[in-house]
Amino acid sequence: MKLCILGGGGFRTPYVYQALLRDHGSPRIDEVALYDVDESRLHTMTAILTELATGFEDAPALAPTTDLHRAVEGSDFVFAALRVGGLEGRRCDEHVALDLGVLGQETTGPGGLAYAIRTVPVMVEAARVIRDLAPNAYVMNFTNPAGIITEAMQSVLGDRVLGICDTPSGLGRRVAGTLGLDHTRVQMDYVGLNHLGWMRRLLYDGRDVLPELLADDGKLAAMEEGHVFGVDWIRTLGVIPNEYLFYYYNNRDAVRTIVDSGKTRGDFLAESQASFYERAAQAGDSAADLWRTTVARRSASYMAEAKGGTQDAPAEVRERETDPAHQGYAGVALGVMAAISRNERQTMILNVRNSGTIAGLPADAVVEVPTMVDANGVHPLTTDQPDLHQIGLMAQVKAVERHTIAAALTGSKDEALKAFALHPLVDSVAVARDLVRGYVDRIPEVAAVLTR
Incomplete structure (x- = not known):
């Protein structure tokens, strides 16, 4: 099978390749097309992957290229991890916001919206190429902001696009480890959007063990989330927040x-x-x-x-x-590929089309929920409905995401202004106008979208 990595010269590519090297199932990926616009980085990354493959029999063949069509053609799976505007764009995402006294972070808040505005057109065009040259491929999107990009690509490819993130799976593994449980035997009741979600239950052999953690001062305080949010606030919520909710709660x-x-x-x-x-x-x-x-x-x-x-x-x-044994998001990607290509049914927390799973959001909105994956595709699982706090925050941010996609696809500054002004971490029309102006002035790729 062929895997195409969009952004193959990027720093995270070895995570994916290391996961493939350790995969001994059948069928397996035997060819990896590395696509990148930076030929120098592509050459460097190919050398690193070749070195990592030393000692592994039947390592997947590498095919680096700067030709998107050649990379995509005939792929069974596509892993997308592009960074439009590079790290200089990321710096501007952060500093334009911080200069105005609002959060500068690449996925959460105004920085994430600026990142999305310049990235959505590129990823939608990539989706069209995939539709034409690899129509049966599944796309695993890691390009940030993952929820927004996944939803935009689904407008072309439908349910064959899913977003992956290792933050929820990492949370489940840490909770299980803190309680001395085998993390492979736990199931999470989790609901949210990408980088905005809550673990509400953790089932171990059918028993919810989350109350045990919430009742234990020492174990809860020892967890990363206990340090980030504070034990008292987690107990007040009665759930474990995704770590990115720090930017909302604090x-x-x-x-x-x-x-x-x-x-x-x-x-x-x-x-x-x-x-x-x-x-x-x-x-x-x-x-x-x-x-x-x-x-x-x-x-x-x-x-x-x-x-x-x-x-x-x-x-x-x-x-x-x-730790290569944990594999992070690369392990999530490998799990998706194994479930689809070998019918090794798995349940994972993924970014998928809502399809009625959360009643308060549109059916075609991308949400982050437990999802069963098998040879027939992805199937979000029925879940208890979010509480008012959760659905309220999710609905507001989802509205912002949709205005952002509209701005990116139409070039409308009015849609961009709505996105920034309605974001709960901006909450000011005047600041929103300054953000739009600042990003257009500082980031050429944003200017190219909003001034066309």
Whole structure:
């Protein structure tokens, strides 16, 4: 089978390839097309993947290319992880917002909307190419903001596009580990949108073990979420929030911490990844080791503003990216491919079309819910309806996402203004106007969409 990776020269590509190397099922991926517009990074990443494949029999063949059509043609699966505007665009996403006193983060808040406006047209065009050259392929989207991009691509490819994120699965694994349970035997009752969701139950052999965790001060405080949100707030909610809800529940604190740190996540990654690619191009056989070292530093500083660290003095190392056994989102992607190609039925938290699962949202809205995947495709599972707080926040953010998609596809500044003004982390028409103006002035790719 053929897998096409859109953004194959990107820093995260080895995660996916390492998961494929450790997959011994049949049928399996035997060809990986790496597509990227940056030929230098593509060459560097191909060398790293070749090195990682040492010692593995029947490693999937690599086919790097800067030709989108050649990469896509005949693919059985497509993994999408593009970054339109590069890390400089990400830095602008963050700083334009922070300069106006609102959250600068690439997926949550105005930064995510700017990222989406320039990315949706590119990904919709990619969807059209996939429709024409690989009509039977399933697309696993990791391009951020994952929920928005998945919904936009579904307008072309329907249910063959699903969004993946390892944050919910990581949450389930951490809760199970904290309680001393086998994480492969637990099932999560989870509801939300991408980077905006709640674990409401965790079933182990049919028994909800979440109340046990909520009642234990020590175990709850030891968890990452206990540190981020505080034990009392989690107990007040009665659920475990997705870590990205920190930006909603602690918005002012997050903005202040990022501003005071003097360096955003985008600043850190732009510096570290530029250095990595420059050194990796000259590293020869040690390029893979250099990648692993860079991964450890990058992972340790993840969401540092929520965890008491800084980008340069990280709070902790995240096991999901440094331990190949956990595989993170690459493991989710591998699970999807195995379920579809081998009918190895699995239930995962995915971004899929709502189809009536959540009564308060449109049927074609993309939501993040438990989903059964098999050879017949993806099937969101019936779930208890969200409470008023949850559905209210989801509905408001979903409306924002839809205005964002409309702005990206039509070039309408009015739609962009609605998206920014109605976002709960902006909450000001005047600031929204300044955001639209700032992103058009600072990011050429946004200007190309909103001034056409």
